[in-house]
Amino acid sequence: MAAPLEVDVLVIGTGEGGTTAAQKCAKAGRRVAIVDFRPYGGTCALRGCDPKKVLIGAAETVAHSRQLVGHGIAAPATIDWPALMRFKHSFTDKVPAGREASLQKAGVATYHGTAQFIDAHTVQIGDQQLRAQQFILATGAQPRPLHIPGEEFLLDSTAFLDLPELPADMTFIGGGYIAFEFAHLVARCGVKARIVHRGARPLEQFDADVVEHLVTASREAGIEILLNTAVLGIERLPDGRLQLRAESAGQPLTLTTAQAVHAAGREPALQALALEKAGVAYGPKGIAVNEYLQSTSRPEVYAIGDAADSGLPLTPVAAKAAFVAASNLLKGNHTPVDYGVVPTTVFAHPPLAAVGLTEAEATAQGKQFKVKHEVTTEWFTARRLREPVSAYKVLIEEETDLVLGAHLLGPHAEEVINIFAVAMHTQLPARELQKLLFAYPTSASDIVYML
Structure with a gap:
């Protein structure tokens, strides 16, 4: 095998955080490389915030028209799902090539594949090895395993956002952002939507009283919400539908659905990196970092966004972290991260x-x-x-x-x-x-x- 290529900084992940950090380091004159095993662009631009908001825009139009029938609107709007998906693709399809081109224009060497540490300074990407003096890890998040039989039958959010057509009914397992946003979306498309949440109340990080008002609005929109209900297993029935074995308030419960979506939380996407070979400590919330977003176990490594155990899992937070981490990497730790006041939204209706x-x-x-x-x-x-x-x-x-x-x-x-x-x-x-x-x-x- 050829000798590893040498760079000053290797960034892993091409979302908003990784891209921002790579460009800042390249502008400072460092030799920078970036790698991603997925199309360039990250979750927000390709599989999350942006495409979701495009779809929800149509759902909002439907909801408003339904509310105003008889009050100036003669008939409610309806959604043409295939046409809406084509519109969504007009936003997402151009991102990977555009993102990679902008990185290359900034002087960043781009690589494709899964990066895996083989020692403290070297990663393997397919047949290529890259050796870097410093690293910025911005790998994002992935669905958290549920550890239940049959979870392979669940759609994740990425698959949901690429559905060519919608079924008559869908079940969303979880009670957070994804469950409510997607349930409100499909409910306006005529799908019978159901949210199944194991806790006593959904959206636990939000104010309980205001969440209760949203639960009321959701039920009035035709969304079934089952609380204190844990899904224990899933199986495919002969007719193609899914059967969910659950427990509600200590009692067994069986639910059937055409499709079910994993909306029960995400975790840092770190497992494929083999961080133990680089001596980088991490836990369920991400890589352990100090106030400068530097790994507490490896000073050559910085982590940002969902990859770090710092800050909320939101795109603007990752972008701010990228500036801070890159600045500290380039100039020595001089700026502690301060996320300040962070607003957030559940794009339900x-x-x-x-x-x-x-x-x-x-x-x-x-x-x-x-x-x-x-x-x-x-x-x-x-x-x-x-x-x-x-x-x-x-x-x-x-x-x-x-x-x-x-x-x-x-x-x-x-x-x-x-x-x-x-x-x-x-x-x-x-x-x-x-x-x-x-x-x-x-x-x-x-x-x-x-x-």
């Missing part, structure tokens, strides 16, 4: 958005705060669209008058939450935020009534 502390978290931290919580279905913003469920909860610290957390469910919540994030980042007191003049009538103009 209506969308659920949050930033900051939940009421339970603020209470556990001993904060003294006041709570503004109201159902807003009769507010103009929701009523003009005949939104069946709309609500908010805002936490304001009593001593400082600062917003501790905001939780929104309703039209354009995914946009309005960013204004709360800006206020929290700049430590703008609630009374000052309330004084701002917003364009009217807009969803943002409702903020003054939430404070």
Whole structure:
């Protein structure tokens, strides 16, 4: 075998984080290589955020038209799934070649295949070996194994987003972002959707009261939600349908479905790297890193995004981590990572958005705060669209008058939450935020009534 090719920095993973880090290192004059066993572009651009949002856009149109039938709309819109998938592909198909070309233009050497460490500084990629002085690991995440019989019959999110057609009914195993977003999507396509969650309540990282409003909206949209229900096994029936063996509140339960989707969480995609051969320590949440995103066990290695045990598993978080990690790698550890205020959204219908502390978290931290919580279905913003469920909860610290957390469910919540994030980042007191003049009538103009 030929001698390994030498580079200064090897980046593993071509998502937003890996690409950003590789380009920054190349711009600084380092010899940089990047590798991915999948098409270049990462989860968000190819198999997650972007294609999902394209599909959900059509579902939102259907939902709004249904809500306004008899109120100016004569008949609801319907989704042409094959045509919608072609539209989605117009966004995703061009990404891999474009991403690779942009990396090459930046001076980054590109490789395809599974990278596996064979020692502390060398990786094997097919028949090629690369030797690097430093590494940035940005491998993303993958579905977490359920360790139940028959889980091979489940679709993962990637397969779901490439379905050529939809069945009459689908079951989503899990109670997080993926389950709710996909269930709301297919429900607007005429599919009978079911969510099966082993916990007492879904979307556990969000405020419980606001989540309960979303559960109500979901059920009103025709989505069946089974809580405290664990799927124990899956088998294929002679007619092609799936049978799910489950347990609900201690009692056996059997469910059948045309297709079932794994929506029960993801884990860092690290197993294929053979990190033990490089002496890189990692756990269920990712590679153990310090405040500079440097491996605590191997100083030559940095990890970002879902590959690291630092920060929320969100694309903007990975992009910010990429800048920090690359800067620390290039200049020596000088900038500790600070993710600051991170808003997030569940793109159901209506969308659920949050930033900051939940009421339970603020209470556990001993904060003294006041709570503004109201159902807003009769507010103009929701009523003009005949939104069946709309609500908010805002936490304001009593001593400082600062917003501790905001939780929104309703039209354009995914946009309005960013204004709360800006206020929290700049430590703008609630009374000052309330004084701002917003364009009217807009969803943002409702903020003054939430404070």
